[in-house]
């Protein structure tokens with residue numbers, strides 16, 4: 001093994017470890033819903049290559065309004081899927097789309113883009 | 126379990142007239158006290174009320190009433206029109222995006238077409254001697270830049286945005302792959318001396334970069350086009366909505382009014398060839414209406430005063446007026462659209478594995494690509510190790526296609542739920558579709574499914590010497606005044622025989638026995654045997670014998686007396702639908718055992734079962750015992766589909782693995798059923814099961830293909846076959862394969878558009 005092989009090997013393994021940590025194990029951005037005067041829980045979510053915040057905490061039994069603002073034209077994020085609530089919504093670019101739902105059971109419910117690559121979680125408490 | 130309750134519905138109302146927070150409290154109080162409302166929340170800031178209610182006991186219109194009672198107003202949102210508007214806006218954006226993508230594609234193709242032959246020059250020594258490699262590389266760099274920065278920009282921005290969110294998508298793969306090839310080439314162009322000092326040829330991969338981007342854009346372009354087709358059905362449904370209605374004002378003048386302004390209680394005029402604007406009840410006139418778009422029933426349905434008509438159906442022959450009973454989101458069409466939309470948003474259990482895989486797919490592929498690079502660099506001969514490591518690294522990134530996995534299930538579900546709606550089969554969600562394909566036993570509730578579920582005159586027998594036609598006129602004249610279901614059957618029978626209508630006077634209903642009236646100056650009596658006894662009418666021997674025969678056939682008998690003399694007996698029974706036998710045979714041909722259950726006695730049950738070709742049946746089942754029968758079949762290890770008319774079958778429908786409710790074109794929102802059949806015949810059951818089988822087959826093919834493609838493609842691209850066959854995959858080929866893979870999954874799903882039920886009823 002010459003020196004460049006050692007460098008490439010070490011660098012490659014470090015990079016691979018970083019990818020695994022970064023995508024699977026690092027902590028994520030969490031937001032709790034803000035309850036308005038009427039008791040509706042509202043959350044603003046920006047869609048740009050992902051959902052931010054991507055972990056949303058809400059209370060169960062109270063209506064939830066999610067405002068998805070899609071800040072890009074990239075086709076990957078054009079659809080929003082919340083299968084546990086039977087929601088499939090097209091998100092027009094540079095617009096806010098309102099998604100309403102009423103969580104009645106506690107649990108973690110994923111929402112994803114049309115192809116399942118962008119992910120977020122609705123945590124119902 | 127779905128987190129939204131099975132039994133309640135949520136409505137959002139736009140409230141107007143609230144000036145302070147206490148107004149909001151007043152509206153909230155009024156709404157919460159309305160019958161059927163479970164909870165109501167009014168947001169003063171957004172002027173919206175979110176109400177959770179029980180669909181049977183409350184509806185958006187009763188909620189509106191509650192708001193109005195509190196002294197405030199509800200802004201009509203005409204939900205389905207705004208849904209159509211929303212769809213139009215989305216379509217417009219999609220068309221723009223498509224045009225833009227197309228421009229980006231053609232720019233990439235045009236430049237790649239120049240870059241490719243120029244790069245080939247290097248393989249041609251004679252040409253190389255005349256051209257300065259250094260300058261050629263700079264030229265290629267200049268040509269490739271627009272491909273990257275214009276055509277491929279979205280890949281890089283999307284990958285970067287995703288990276289910041291710690292998420293990775295297929296753009297990440299393309300961006301890293303092409304980015305690596307491009308940056309390597311730039312280095313070789315700018316500092317060839319560095320490469321030569323390390324014993325490497327300063328090779329460039331501009332052609333690879335440009336071609337990959339062009340091919341992937343081609344794939345995206347085709348994918349976008351195919352994807353629009355998957356939602357064509359729902360767009361078609363929304364497009365059915367009429368734009369205007371011809372409203373008759375109380376003064377009598379007619380005017381065309383935009384559909385959003387049509388109010389409950391308005392009277393709307395419909396002429397031949399026109400679309401019915403919204404749901405209502407005919408007040409005058411009669412016609413035949415084509416309801417195929419809602420129910421899948423191909424024959425026009427006869428309609429007369431008192432009958433319900435539905436928005437979006439097509440009036441064929443006559444003109445009529447109807448009173449509006451439902452508008453906007455309450456209409457049948459809007460409910461169907463909503464149901465199909467919901468189904469398209471649901472997830473099939475079969476998808477779970479694919480979902481798990483796609484969640485970790487991209488980072489995993491990146492790790493595999495990095496390891497590929499390291500291994501090739503360490504194991505290949507020194508002179509070629511860097512280019513080999515690089516091309517294989519790029520090939521792995523580019524060939525991996527998470528899209529195929531992601532598209533496999535949803536596209537099939539979208540096409541098939543839309544297709545189902547076309548045939549009047551409304552599928553609640555993907556899970557119902559998946560369950561329906563496993564069904565091996567269909568349990569039919571006799572009344573209302575195999576049979577019409579309403580009494581029909583089967584025999585009209587007269588005493589010797591009586592004229593049947595004129596007797597029928599007398600009977601019909603009397604029965605027209607009555608509201609008894611048996612009377613309706615007699616009237617239908619008379620109408621079918623085109624008996625002219627006569628006026629009847631002195632009508633009186635005799636509780637529990639029958640009715641009497643004077644027609645043509647003659648006293649007419651019609652009722653059961655007790656009525657004859659009470660009125661001292663003797664039954665002649667031949668009529669008595671005929672009535673006993675009818676009773677033996679489990680029919681209900683009506684006795685007719687004119688001027689104190691018994692003259693006829695009428696046999697009434699619930700008859701088997703003409704289509705039942707064929708549909709049951711088709712189910713049996715699909716390998717499904719058909720079982721019947723009924724509240725009737727064993728003798729009647731046996732007769733009906735024999736008539737339609739059913740061998741196993743349960744007789745004398747009480748309404749409360751229906752669910753137990755479903756359980757009994759399930760205990761035999763069967764996957765049971767229960768078919769009922771939805772009125773008193775809810776527990777059995779819910780108990781079954783999959784419940785199919787026959788709506789009969791009246792109510793789509795049947796909560797207990799996984800599938801609602803808009804058309805009142807068993808053909809829909811065949812369609813539903815055949816469609817579910819074909820859909821699940823398609824999904825399995827798609828998933829199989831996507832998994833196999835990725836599990837074979839990635840190792841081959843990594844060079845796994847190189848030690849054995851010397852095979853390496855060029856990144857350009859990888860790009861072509863990747864573009865084709867998601868397209869083939871989509872195309873396979875679109876094949877479901879060609880689905881046709883076994884035969885049309």
Ligand SMILES: [Cu+2]
Nearest residue numbers: 295526527528
């Ligand atoms: Cu792909």
